[in-house]
Amino acid sequence: MNSSMIIEAVGYLGSALVLVSFLMVSVRKLRIVNSIGSVIFTVYAFIIHSYPTAIMNLCLVIINIYHLVKMGNTSENTRNYDLVEVSPEDGMLRYTVDRCKDDIEKCFPGIDLALNKANLAYLICYQGSPAGVFAGNRNDDNSFDILLDYSLPEFRDFSIGDFIFSKLPAKGITSLTYNGPDEYHKDYLKKYDFVKKENGYLKTL
Helix, strand or coil: HHHHHHHHHHHHHHHHHHHHHCCCCCCHHHHHHHHHHHHHHHHHHHHHHCCHHHHHHHHHHHHHHHHHHHHHCHHHHHCCCCEECCCCCCCHHHHHHHCCCHHHHHCCCCCCCCCCCCCEEEEEEEEEEEEEEEEEEEECEEEEEEEEEEHHHHCCCCHHHHHHHHHHHHHHCCEECCCCCCCCCCHHHHHCCCEEEEEEEEEEE
């Protein structure tokens, strides 16, 4: 491999990291990966004497570092959420579900958004606005069948999961079952210790 091929490879690597960063849900991770990609691409731009490109990427690095420092050492998972218990027919719940309908159906193919079998629901709110929906059927034995466990895209960093699963025991719920589509949620279910069963998943609280 000659030097020109190595230089081109460096350019492609920087570009790839910058593009991949925009696929990340976590803003912190996005800025870190974007910064690494921008640094690499800045080096590449200087090597090929593309100074406007180098300056632009250098500015991106500085902007990312500024925001990372501003974030400090506070984890995104320390967001302060509010848990609001509502009925499945609640207006704000229905508004949130209807507003996010396309994204919910993409995340949960085939889901019934009417939630006809639900008898209990929670809105997870951040700074007064809905950030997630947790709805299902609470049974007489205090088990809970999850019909919808949804977070808005900007909150898909597991912080809502940490919050809701820490609050449910205080509500008297002792176990959770999930029988819906798991195509995009196996990592999530594994992280929160849902055990695969014949007809779905079970988590004991």
